[in-house]
Amino acid sequence: MTKKDVATRFWSRVAKAGKDECWLWTGRLSKTGYGRFCWDGVKRLAHRVAYQLTFGVDPGQLMVMHKCDVPACCNPNHLSLGTALDNNRDMINKGRDVRLHGSKNGSSKLTDEQIALIINSSASSNKLASELGISDSTIRLIRQGKLRQSQTGGKLNYQRKFKNREKTHCHNGHPYNEENTAYFDGGRHRRCRICYNEWQREYRLAQQKAGMAA
Secondary structure, eight states: OHHHHHHHHHTTEEOOOTSSSEEESOOOOOOOOBBEEETTTTTEEEHHHHHHHHHHHOOOEEEEESSSOOOOOOOGEEEEEHHHHHHHHHHHTOOOOGGGGTTTOTTOOOOOOHHHHHHHSOOOOHHHHHHHTSSSHHHHHHHHHHHHOSSSSSSSEOOOOOOOOOOOOOTTBBBTTTTTTETTTTTTTTHHHHHHHHHHHHHHHHHHHHHHHH
């Protein structure tokens, strides 16, 4: 399926309105109200797809923030690119989800994007915990699959799954061998060198494209 076909299928599910009004997603929604769209067999958040199709920039590890605070909105004029820290500051400045503020609050609510960021980011647990305003132990439990988003209200609940240390490959299939494994946090955690280098490249490219699109 070409990008044009994807765009046609995507925008057919968006109720477009005025330039400054919200364009609401009419397809499937997540538990937290975000639109869901399948592209190349991968389920994605609709507003992130709207940003990518409009500006030609894959958000990658960056957040796509809503200026309107409407999760189902796909109006490109209401979307902007930012880091997890930018998103957290925006939430606090607008008085939304104040329970997330405070590093000791391990039961804070997290958005779908923040959960995805935690799982896919190569940043350290301490760095993400500082940006998101939650404890580093919560970050580690989410990454290990022991902490998942509840289906009733957004709080995090414990679930047993596999331990990260037992994995032989990263989520992209690269082996955790001597050449491709980088340890951090005093050797307590590891990451895939290939994925981390690719993330850095995508981050710099997205920042450059976002600057040109602004």
